[in-house]
Amino acid sequence: MAGFRVPRYAAMLVMAVFTLYFLTPLWWLFVASGKKDGQVTEGRALLPDNFALGDNLAGLFRYNDGVFLRWMLNSIAYTVGAAALGTLLAGMCGYALAKYVFRGRELIFNLVLGGVLVPATALALPLFLMFSQAELANTFWSVFLPSLVNPFGVYLGRIYAAASVPDELLEAARIDGSGEVRSFFTLAVRLMAPAFVTIFLFHFVAVWNNFMLPLIMLGNERLFPVTLGLYSWNSQVNQHPELRALVLVGAFVSIVPMVIAFLSLQRFWRSGLGAGSLK
């Protein structure tokens, strides 16, 4: 790759334009969350005006016995739990597919890859019917268990394990008397750490934004994740306009955990991608 150099300022300009493009809606949401009674068309659209974010936040957390806080905690439980366990499962699975030779390995891998192509939305209804048979519909598990599955993570895990965990190292560990499980947790996990962070982040975002599955599975408001909770408020704005302010400020609060996850994990992510490409 040589011959053509993009001037630095041009690259900066393009990035600045995109940054603005992606941040403007967020900024609008921030300003709108601060407006009194959800009067979004009142006053200036992109500059704080009659700023009442504090009142709105208080209203949000007070409404209906603080159900919003409950939704946030549910989302965190679904997301962090499923992302952590799901990442481990996907990583183990990818590692096994990369490092062990056994009959049907490619078949399994191809099946998992096929899973990447099936949209989660299409699976929600069959899952509901299955969970109903097991009398598990409308429980925490009905959202948590399906959220563990992450075929794309398996794919990433396999590619990364193949590239970053040398067979010689595993061989040496075996000779030193380490069992397979121990080798995985002490050796492979460290070498694959950047891949784990990547899988975790992807998984985190996917579960946090998951909407169809909880919509179909859950009837009990106390079990809702924040996406579904906000949606159900939003669906009633016509007849109960006072909910609009809550939807706006709630949407704003609901992206905070995701911003935190990204800011705190992106360091690992970037170094991880870099390490992968060097190999």
Added chain:
Amino acid sequence: MRIRAGSVAVLLALSLGACSSDSPDSAPAAAASCAPASGPVTLTYTTWIPNIEKVVDVWNKANPDIQVKVQTGPNGNGGTYANFFNQLKAGNAPDLGHIEYDALPSFRVQDGLTDLGGCDIVTQSQSKFIDWTWNQVTFGEQGHVYGIPQDAGPMALFYRKDLFEKNNIPVPATWEEYAAAAEKVKAAGGYITNFSQSDINQFAGLVWQAGGHWFANDGSNWTVSMTDDASKKVAGYWQGLIDKKQVSSVPPWTPEWDNAYNSSSAWTWVSAVWGANSILAGAPKTSGKWAVAPMPQWTAGEKVAGNWGGSSTAVFKNSKHPYEAAKFALWLNTSTEALTLLNKEAQLYPATKEGASLPALKEGVPFYGNQPIYDVFAEASTQVKPDFTWGPTMTKTYADASDGFKKAVTGQGTLVQALEAAQTSTIATLKSQSIPVKE
């Protein structure tokens, strides 16, 4: 956060399609038996009424043997109806569910409801309800009851009293006068109203008032007549206002729409009783300047109103305790304490005759210049024609008609053409779900 309304619609279509093969509409079967249970029972009830817990708590305290567990979620078309259908299929539907009048036939057609016609406590309560609301839950079938009427949406004319007076425009009592007023409002720089391109149920309310009948069921076959004379008359009337650009057409229920009212660009709204709250919240700058008059009439001197919205509390097929469920639903929708709470917490307008005299519905409302506006609606509610029937696939019908309405407001095609297209596609939808339909 992204909200996938599209997916919800697809899913709804999927689940409707999936259920349709099971039991197409058949002749009414005998009503279910309605014997009280011998011991204490626990019922589940799914609704989307805000703060419903406070109402149900009152019941639970007074009825230790019939405990009701309430579950809430998005509104019906936002996903709860689709969930009901899925749950009916999986056998874990709640005992009671909140179903709007226009969705009730779709549950009836899929055989998802318990016929409460065999419950004496239910049939004896008929006289408590305003006649037309009772017809909405019986579909006019003698001896059959598929839900308990909960609330109603009688329509009236919200108008900007200050602007009408300032510009010397008389408050229109007929649609002819309304059109004349539209011209004067336009000359004064406003729009008489905002014509909604997607509230097909509002348009249905206008047709209802004009004496149209979009659907009918003779016990074995459905007939669809969205282009009957009354519908054509109403569609032609509004088409005239659209053509003369005397109505605006911003999408309803958006900040843009709120703004049309808040900035005094739209001067009237022909809407249901619950709309009082929508203007109040959407257009705070216009506080004290609104008033409510009866809906304009097609013939001077007549007194006919339309209805927009309203819902019922239905008992699902798999409920093991229809008697207790009916007892709760009757308390919820007829007792003064429940109706008062429902009105206070969620602004529901009762479907009972006595409900109109709740103290809260007798007071003047400051936003409307202290006019006791609910008196207008109480009268309107008694003037709604009792014989309007909804079809079994309203979600699809609304979507189809709305497609045409959206085109019509931008000048492509007319409202009548939109209704014709909706008529054709509704018949096709009924056929595809094996619902018998006469052409």
